[in-house]
Amino acid sequence: MRISLLMRGALVQLLERLLVPLVLLVPLASVSFLAGCGGNERSSGGGTIVIGSGQDPRTLFPPLADLTQAREITELLFEKLAERGPSLNTLGDSGFVPRLAQRWDWSPDSLRVTFHLDPRARWQDGHAVRASDVKFAFSVYTDTLTRSRMRRDLIAAVDSITVGDSATCTAWFHQRSPERFHELVFSLTPLPEHLLRGILRDSSAMLAFAKSPAGNGPFKIVKWEQQVRLEVARSETFSGTPARFDRVIWTFAPDASTLFKQFMAGESDFLENLTVEDAAAAARQPDRRVIALPDYGYNFLQFNLRDGASARPHALFGDRALRRALTMALDRQLLARSVFDTLGRVGLGPFVRAQWSADTTLRQIPFDRAAAATLLDSLGWRAGKDGMRSRNGKPLAFSLLVPTSSKARQTLAVLIQEQLRLAGVSVAVERLEGPAIGKRVTTGAFDAQMGGITASPSPSGVKQTWTSAASKDGLNFGHYENGAFDAQVDSATSANSKPNAKAHYRSAYQIIVDDAPVIWLYEPPTRAGANARLQLNAAHPDAWWLGLREWSITPGKRLPRDAVPAQKP
Amino acid sequence: MRRFLLARGAQAVTVIAIVATLAFVLVHLAPGDPFASNLDDPSNSAELHAAQIHHWGYDQPLAVQYVKWVGNLARLQFGWSHSRGRWVTDVLRETIPRSMLLMGTAIVFGVFAGVALGTWQAPRRGSMAEKISGSLAIVTLSMPEFLVAIAALAIPAARWHWFPVSGIVNPAMHDSMNAAARAGDILLHLALPAGTLALLIAASVSRYQRMAMLAVLPDEFIRTARAKGAAEHDIVWRHALRNSLGPLTTIIGLLLPTLFSGAVFVETIFSWPGIGRMMVEAVGTVDYPLVLAGVLAGSVFVALGSALADVLAAFADPRVRIDA
Numbered sequence: 001m002r003i004s005l006l007m008r009g010a011l012v013q014l015l016e017r018l019l020v021p022l023v024l025l026v027p028l029a030s031v032s033f034l035a036g037c038g039g040n041e042r043s044s045g046g047g048t049i050v051i052g053s054g055q056d057p058r059t060l061f062p063p064l065a066d067l068t069q070a071r072e073i074t075e076l077l078f079e080k081l082a083e084r085g086p087s088l089n090t091l092g093d094s095g096f097v098p099r100l101a102q103r104w105d106w107s108p109d110s111l112r113v114t115f116h117l118d119p120r121a122r123w124q125d126g127h128a129v130r131a132s133d134v135k136f137a138f139s140v141y142t143d144t145l146t147r148s149r150m151r152r153d154l155i156a157a158v159d160s161i162t163v164g165d166s167a168t169c170t171a172w173f174h175q176r177s178p179e180r181f182h183e184l185v186f187s188l189t190p191l192p193e194h195l196l197r198g199i200l201r202d203s204s205a206m207l208a209f210a211k212s213p214a215g216n217g218p219f220k221i222v223k224w225e226q227q228v229r230l231e232v233a234r235s236e237t238f239s240g241t242p243a244r245f246d247r248v249i250w251t252f253a254p255d256a257s258t259l260f261k262q263f264m265a266g267e268s269d270f271l272e273n274l275t276v277e278d279a280a281a282a283a284r285q286p287d288r289r290v291i292a293l294p295d296y297g298y299n300f301l302q303f304n305l306r307d308g309a310s311a312r313p314h315a316l317f318g319d320r321a322l323r324r325a326l327t328m329a330l331d332r333q334l335l336a337r338s339v340f341d342t343l344g345r346v347g348l349g350p351f352v353r354a355q356w357s358a359d360t361t362l363r364q365i366p367f368d369r370a371a372a373a374t375l376l377d378s379l380g381w382r383a384g385k386d387g388m389r390s391r392n393g394k395p396l397a398f399s400l401l402v403p404t405s406s407k408a409r410q411t412l413a414v415l416i417q418e419q420l421r422l423a424g425v426s427v428a429v430e431r432l433e434g435p436a437i438g439k440r441v442t443t444g445a446f447d448a449q450m451g452g453i454t455a456s457p458s459p460s461g462v463k464q465t466w467t468s469a470a471s472k473d474g475l476n477f478g479h480y481e482n483g484a485f486d487a488q489v490d491s492a493t494s495a496n497s498k499p500n501a502k503a504h505y506r507s508a509y510q511i512i513v514d515d516a517p518v519i520w521l522y523e524p525p526t527r528a529g530a531n532a533r534l535q536l537n538a539a540h541p542d543a544w545w546l547g548l549r550e551w552s553i554t555p556g557k558r559l560p561r562d563a564v565p566a567q568k569p
Numbered sequence: 570m571r572r573f574l575l576a577r578g579a580q581a582v583t584v585i586a587i588v589a590t591l592a593f594v595l596v597h598l599a600p601g602d603p604f605a606s607n608l609d610d611p612s613n614s615a616e617l618h619a620a621q622i623h624h625w626g627y628d629q630p631l632a633v634q635y636v637k638w639v640g641n642l643a644r645l646q647f648g649w650s651h652s653r654g655r656w657v658t659d660v661l662r663e664t665i666p667r668s669m670l671l672m673g674t675a676i677v678f679g680v681f682a683g684v685a686l687g688t689w690q691a692p693r694r695g696s697m698a699e700k701i702s703g704s705l706a707i708v709t710l711s712m713p714e715f716l717v718a719i720a721a722l723a724i725p726a727a728r729w730h731w732f733p734v735s736g737i738v739n740p741a742m743h744d745s746m747n748a749a750a751r752a753g754d755i756l757l758h759l760a761l762p763a764g765t766l767a768l769l770i771a772a773s774v775s776r777y778q779r780m781a782m783l784a785v786l787p788d789e790f791i792r793t794a795r796a797k798g799a800a801e802h803d804i805v806w807r808h809a810l811r812n813s814l815g816p817l818t819t820i821i822g823l824l825l826p827t828l829f830s831g832a833v834f835v836e837t838i839f840s841w842p843g844i845g846r847m848m849v850e851a852v853g854t855v856d857y858p859l860v861l862a863g864v865l866a867g868s869v870f871v872a873l874g875s876a877l878a879d880v881l882a883a884f885a886d887p888r889v890r891i892d893a
Contacts, residue, residue: 048741059654147620207655226653226663227842229740251740253840254850261727261734435601435855473615561741 046234046246047553047562049534052259052268053250056226061210062189063141063148072545073250074189076232077215079240081115081134082185088542089356090182090458091498099240100129100190100216113181114170120239123192124214131169135161136193140200150187157183178496179460186458190216218243218549222567227252233566243549247566260529264288266559269531272544275407276340279527286532293526294354294542298347299409299452300518301400301416302478309444316398316447317478321379323516327365328372329423335415336522339408343527347520349509350453350466354542356498357459357505362513372423381424389424397426398447403437409450412521441477451477451518457542459505460493466512480517533557570883577879581872585865592864593638597631601855603651625651627857638861647865648858652851657862660847665866667737668843670755671836672828674763679770680821686771687778688810691786692801703779709772714831718765718838725761732761735840762839766831770824777820781813788812822878826871 057070065074082104085095093104093113101115121129138161141148157180159172173180195214199205212221218240219232230250234243251268253259260278263271264285274282274290282288303317317323336344351358373383381389381396389396402413410431417427432440440446453475455461463470467486470476485508492504513520528544530536533554540546553562604621622628626637641648647657686702693699709717725731733739738754746754785791786809794804833845840846844866851859 050741056653058652064654144620147617147624149617152617210654223744225842226655226660227840227846228737231740247741249740251736252842253735254846255735255838255840258722258735258838258840261722265727265730265734267734433601434853435599439600561739564742564745567744 046244047558048247048249048564049245049270049548049551049553050249050251050268050561052262052271053252054254054256054259054273056252057230059210060213060221060224061206062191063137063146063150064210066149072543073230073232074213074215075217075543075545076219076248076548077213077217077221078189078191079121079215079217080185080189083546084182084186084457084542086540087356088354088457089498090460091178091356091501093181096181096185110173110176112170112172113184114164114168117167117169118239119167121216122237122239123195123216124220124235124237125192125195126237127192127194128166129190129216130166130193131163132166133190133193134169134188135163136197137188137191140191140196141188153183154187158188176496177494178501179458179493182458186456192216219248222247231567241549244552245548246562247564248548263529263531266531269534271529274527274529276343276525276527279343279529280341282529289530289532291528291530291536291544293528293544294352295345295523295526296352296354296455296457296542297452297526298350298352298455298523299450299521300347301448301521302451302518303448303516304444304446304478305481305517306444306479314447316396319379320515321375322381324365324514325372325375325379326420326423326425327516327519328368328375329425330416330419330519331367332519332521333367335412335419338415339411340522340525343525345523345525347522349513349520350462351459351505351509352455352523355455355457355459357492357502359502359506359509362506362509364513365516369423376424383424387424388421388426395426396424397428399428399430401437401440401446401449402429402431403434403450404431405434406450406452408522408524409452413450444477444479449477450521452524462489462505462508463493466517478517480512480515482511482515485511485515533559573883574880577876581876584872585868588868589642589861589865590635592861593635594631596857596860596864597634599855602627603855603857625649642865647862650851650856650859652854652856652859657858660859661844661862661866664842664844664847667841668832668836668845671759671763671841671843672766672832674759675766675770675828676821676824678763679767680774680817682767682771683774684778684810684814684817686775687780688782688805688813690775690779691782691809692805694783703776706772706775709768710776713834714765714769715834715838717768718762718835721761721765722838733758735838737842762835762841765835765839766828769831770828773824773827774817774820777816778813781816782809785809785813816882818878818881822875822882825874825878829867829871 053069055067055069057065057073058067059065059070060074060077062074062078065071079100081101082093082096082099084090085097087095089095093106098104100117100121102118104113104115106113115131115134117129117131117134119128123129138154138158140146142151142155144151157173157177159174162170162172164170171184173184177183192214196206196209199209211224214220215235216238218235218238220235220237222231222233224230229252232248234246251262253262256273256275256278259268259271260274260281262268264282272293279290283290303323304314305317306312307314307318313319332346336346338344345353348358348360348362348364353360376389376396380391382391383389400413400416402410404410413427413429413431417429420427437449441449441451453461453465464474466476466480467474467489468476468481468483469486471479471481488504488508488511492501492508495501495504535552535554536547537550537552602622603625604618626634638648645658647661649655650657650660653660686706690699690702722734726734735758737758738751739758743751743754782805786805790812791804791809794808795801799808829845832843833848835841836843836845837849844863847859848863848867850856851863
């Protein structure tokens with residue numbers, strides 16, 4: 001009893017004693033916050049840009065930096081030998097912009113290219129960038145223990161890299177494939193051999209490097225707090241034109257609406273991937289701008305042409321005519337407009353309009369519900385009293401997998417369900433989490449799925465997505481296999497001239513569009529939001545972050561954060 | 570008392586072991602794996618995927634993986650986080666203190682506000698003010714955490730700009746501030762997420778406190794105090810309140826699981842980089858080691874919190890020990 005009373009007394013005293021400090025703490029802290037803002041040093045006047053991002057980069061080690069979030073940071077920390085130019089050409093070396101390599105020479109047989117590195121180039125620890133760093137990077141990328149996703153393209157194109165002198169290295173190609181130069185410079189980022197040679201098998205040291213790497217780019221890493229922020233500052237050792245910003249800060253939030261509220265509240269200056277609704281809301285604000293970025297994704301309804309995991313044809317989708325009838329039954333223009341309003345663009349095939357191989361004149365399967373009905377009738381799929389079709393007592397019905405992560409795909413699935421119902425086809429929409437969809441799709445346990453591909457400027461990515469080979473080791477989960485299509489893709493990827501390659505790509509695209517293994521639905525519009533105080537002096541067509549070194553703050557629109565100098569790493 | 574403590578401790582350890590084992594089995598039986606989440610990327614080849622699965626031992630029988638996992642746990646090794654590219658221990662070292670700060674602040678403010686509200690309501694039983702405040706508490710309790718969080722985010726932060734929208738610090742200014750301003754910066758960012766959780770705790774505690782006060786107010790010692798001429802304010806806030814606080818420790822113990830699950834929503838919506846947000850992201854990326862570490866940390870938090878509440882209650886009331 002005594003203990004009980006003592007406890008009660010103690011609790012009351014605790015509450016009484018906590019009250020005053022807690023009530024006073026917030027205003028006191030707020031006052032001290034306002035008084036304590038502002039750095040002791042002055043910045044050099046370049047200002048600070050804050051970028052809202054949905055995800056941490058996971059790693060800043062270039063061979064493993066395959067996610068967009070990682071690429072946009074590592075490509076500011078590390079320079080490649082050359083970059084794709086504004087034309088986004090990937091054939092030969094035409095239009096490529098020198099970066100770490102000042103120039104390059106081809107051998108007479110075009111099987112090797114010699115890069116002449118910028119002799120002023122320095123790693124951020126002051127060491128010179130040497131040709132041996134390029135050779136070392138090649139060995140790291142192609143080492144199976146590194147498990148780099150770039151390895152496959154790199155070893156397919158490049159046999160080896162040799163060193164001439166400290167500023168000259170030569171890449172030896174297997175064959176004269178038209179995109180060999182692109183595959184080399186896009187996949188390979190030179191790495192500091194003097195820092196990494198001794199620690200490649202030391203996981204702790206590699207972890208430290210991957211978190212705070214010493215690069216050779218226009219920015220250097222200052223601080224990375226996972227889930228919170230990542231800060232880079234202008235590098236003093238960079239040999240090219242210095243970046244204008246003092247600091248670039250990424251702030252991470254998993255929720256898209258939170259990111260947008262941050263952007264609209266002025267807490268961030270730049271935000272990628274605005275939804276259509278958010279883009280419209282941002283465009284209504286005079287101090288916000290909406291920027292159209294090139295669209296490199298295309299989305300589709302993919303049929304499984306096989307019966308589960310077996311090699312037998314799917315009971316429904318093994319029939320090309322049925323697939324064409326279903327495509328005819330869908331008003332794709334209306335679908336795209338319904339979800340993306342005026343920004344909606346119908347998908348045309350296994351490519352995006354931003355690629356040089358794109359062909360908007362392909363013969364499409366037209367929307368014609370009456371023709372679809374006639375075709376279905378001719379295939380024996382007859383409408384019953386309720387309007388739904390069946391053949392030999394078996395209903396024309398299938399399930400459609402939709403990832404819960406995509407609002408657009410979920411909305412489209414419902415609209416497709418309704419449009420196909422009007423054609424007498426029953427669709428059961430299955431909404432699943434990404435990993436569950438992944439399991440179903442990779443094991444063949446699906447009828448149809450709402451899928452998407454993130455393409456690159458090189459159209460040769462079609463090899464990993466739609467050819468017969470990609471059915472075994474790639475993203476061809478619907479198992480579309482057509483020898484004529486494969487042959488045209490092979491011819492396109494080995495053609496030496498752009499017109500020739502384009503003609504083969506066109507033929508390949510026409511074959512797959514006619515075969516209708518998928519219904520090409522839309523190219524999602526990519527919009528970014530920018531605070532009007534930013535001067536976006538340069539916009540790189542396929543990677544906005546590459547232009548960031550030339551962006552700046554409009555004079556007179558500086559904020560207190562622009563006066564804060566970069567901290568020491 | 571020692572026997573009671575040992576029994577309660579053993580119970581907590583058993584609960585944690587069962588939860589951890591169930592979580593291990595369920596996580597591994599769920600579809601997907603840490604390396605198959607991105608189907609849109611053409612560079613994600615089946616060969617590379619298989620190499621990753623083999624390297625991390627996910628192609629071994631589940632029982633073998635379980636034994637290895639338990640062996641590592643015994644050495645306090647939680648494994649490697651695939652989604653974050655670092656050791657899980659390092660991730661926990663960062664996220665747990667942030668969640669503790671959030672939940673600790675929410676408990677202190679929530680309990681204090683709830684006790685104050687319940688104490689204020691009890692003597693006004695049946696009045697309009699008591700009915701309105703009681704209804705508001707019930708409405709708050711009925712609302713899902715994420716709805717309260719979204720409302721808090723939409724109005725005081727996004728519309729009025731009184732508070733930062735999200736995060737734990739001002740990313741561009743924090744490092745340039747002095748120590749006091751840094752603390753203020755953290756408090757400013759803490760206000761909305763902690764306030765959201767505190768509101769939910771306060772609504773719950775106020776209901777318990779009101780009942781406890783209603784049970785105490787008719788007692789003889791209150792009547793004696795009134796007969797001696799004590800002021801009504803002193804009777805309620807000194808005599809009655811002190812005697813109504815006994816069950817509070819038990820109530821706080823019962824609130825811990827709710828608080829932890831609430832933190833998952835609140836941390837995600839306010840981008841508070843704690844263990845709740847970590848769990849959501851880990852589940853989304855099927856990051857087995859991180860999910861399991863999060864489940865384990867959550868069960869330890871809830872089990873130890875409940876055990877601590879029981880022990881404190883036993884200190885306060887010996888009958889609890891006898892019942893146990």
